[in-house]
Amino acid sequence: MMSEEQGRRRYRIAYALSPKKVESFIQPSLLNLADQRGIDLFPLQLSKPLIDQTPFDCLIHKLSSPDWINQLLRFISENPNVVVIDHPDAIERLHNRITMLQVVNNLNITPDDQLSLAIPNQLFVDTPTQSLFDALASKSINFPVIAKPLVADGTAGSHQMSLVFNEEGLRGLDLNPPFVLQEFVNHGGVIFKVYVAGKHIQCVKRKSLPDISEEKLGVSENSLSFSQISNVTAQEQSDDQSVGKVMEAAELPPSSFVNEVATELRQALKLNLFNFDMIRDSKVGGRYLVIDINYFPGYAKMPCYETVLTDFFLDIVQQKQSEGEPV
Numbered sequence: 001m002m003s004e005e006q007g008r009r010r011y012r013i014a015y016a017l018s019p020k021k022v023e024s025f026i027q028p029s030l031l032n033l034a035d036q037r038g039i040d041l042f043p044l045q046l047s048k049p050l051i052d053q054t055p056f057d058c059l060i061h062k063l064s065s066p067d068w069i070n071q072l073l074r075f076i077s078e079n080p081n082v083v084v085i086d087h088p089d090a091i092e093r094l095h096n097r098i099t100m101l102q103v104v105n106n107l108n109i110t111p112d113d114q115l116s117l118a119i120p121n122q123l124f125v126d127t128p129t130q131s132l133f134d135a136l137a138s139k140s141i142n143f144p145v146i147a148k149p150l151v152a153d154g155t156a157g158s159h160q161m162s163l164v165f166n167e168e169g170l171r172g173l174d175l176n177p178p179f180v181l182q183e184f185v186n187h188g189g190v191i192f193k194v195y196v197a198g199k200h201i202q203c204v205k206r207k208s209l210p211d212i213s214e215e216k217l218g219v220s221e222n223s224l225s226f227s228q229i230s231n232v233t234a235q236e237q238s239d240d241q242s243v244g245k246v247m248e249a250a251e252l253p254p255s256s257f258v259n260e261v262a263t264e265l266r267q268a269l270k271l272n273l274f275n276f277d278m279i280r281d282s283k284v285g286g287r288y289l290v291i292d293i294n295y296f297p298g299y300a301k302m303p304c305y306e307t308v309l310t311d312f313f314l315d316i317v318q319q320k321q322s323e324g325e326p327v
């Protein structure tokens, strides 16, 4: 007699990821859990044509070379029965810090007296201009601002930012257009990272830039450069005791709100694997701002990521199977 294990259909999920991403995401604990639940995760051989590496049920990926994107587009059009997570056109929107946040303004969030969602005021600068200050003033954008590169393509440069405290700071920086000048919003030094994997949603707290008081603004330096400030592990974070206390004390946003924003974003972006950074305005109670959206982020830093991702993989392959079955 066949055991349940023998009888269950197994699924093949291919992955195409950078070596760094393989190291962080494809942990033995994920491979083992997926295996126990009937999923074989295996690497694509990037030196060989994608089209020659079938059969598989699903493909997950985070690579951006033009050759890869071309192969992927061709593969999608020729293999409609393979689920590709996610479509390169939908991912592309997140590689630009303006288009990434545009979608937030069009979400259908249930009106609520206590809670609201927005993005910070920002100015897009695409050519060298003499009149940055006039442009900021005309959009009522106040200092401090953060200068962010327009492109968010995962390169070190795309994470390189400057906090600019005043006009002098802006003059002193060698900013290369295209970039975005985004109003800095005091938010208590904590950001909320909301991880989405299909219908699975998880919100965690991370360290952020501290608030900037009016007094500090008068006496501080003119600008400050930084990169990936929130990208520290939970251990590193709790090593700094004062920051640890602030983090601990910070209340998470209501889960119904987080779930609604995540679900709406997932639909609007047509993406399954992403996270977004959200801050809570210190001045206006219940006002949340989305400041960043990342494709296929560092899920391994999320508690129980193996379970969440395996559940998501099963959702995908089982949905695909049920769609393929005769009714």
Ligand SMILES: O=P(O)(O)O[C@@H]1[C@@H](OP(=O)(O)O)[C@H](OP(=O)(O)O)[C@H](O)[C@H](OP(=O)(O)O)[C@H]1OP(=O)(O)O
Pocket: 020, 021, 024, 062, 152, 153, 154, 155, 193, 228, 230, 231, 275, 277, 292, 294, 295, 296, 297, 298, 299, 300, 301
């Ligand atoms: O490397 P990790 O695990 O810190 O993940 C990075 C993300 O950190 P997070 O999970 O949000 O804390 C990180 O998020 P942030 O931009 O730091 O908010 C990015 O998603 C980064 O990808 P990329 O460099 O923008 O392509 C992610 O890097 P890749 O692993 O995709 O290279």
Ligand SMILES: Nc1ncnc2c1ncn2[C@@H]1O[C@H](COP(=O)(O)OP(=O)(O)O)[C@@H](O)[C@H]1O
Pocket: 120, 146, 148, 152, 158, 159, 160, 161, 182, 183, 184, 185, 186, 187, 191, 207, 208, 209, 227, 228, 229, 230, 277, 279, 291, 292
């Ligand atoms: N408008 C803002 N107001 C306050 N802090 C911000 C704002 N934008 C970014 N930050 C801080 O800067 C960090 C990096 O900015 P982010 O847009 O998330 O870039 P990255 O893609 O490199 O993560 C955020 O995690 C947050 O700590």
Ligand SMILES: [Mg+2]
Pocket: 230, 277, 292
């Ligand atoms: Mg971020």
Ligand SMILES: [Mg+2]
Pocket: 152, 292, 293, 294
């Ligand atoms: Mg980002």
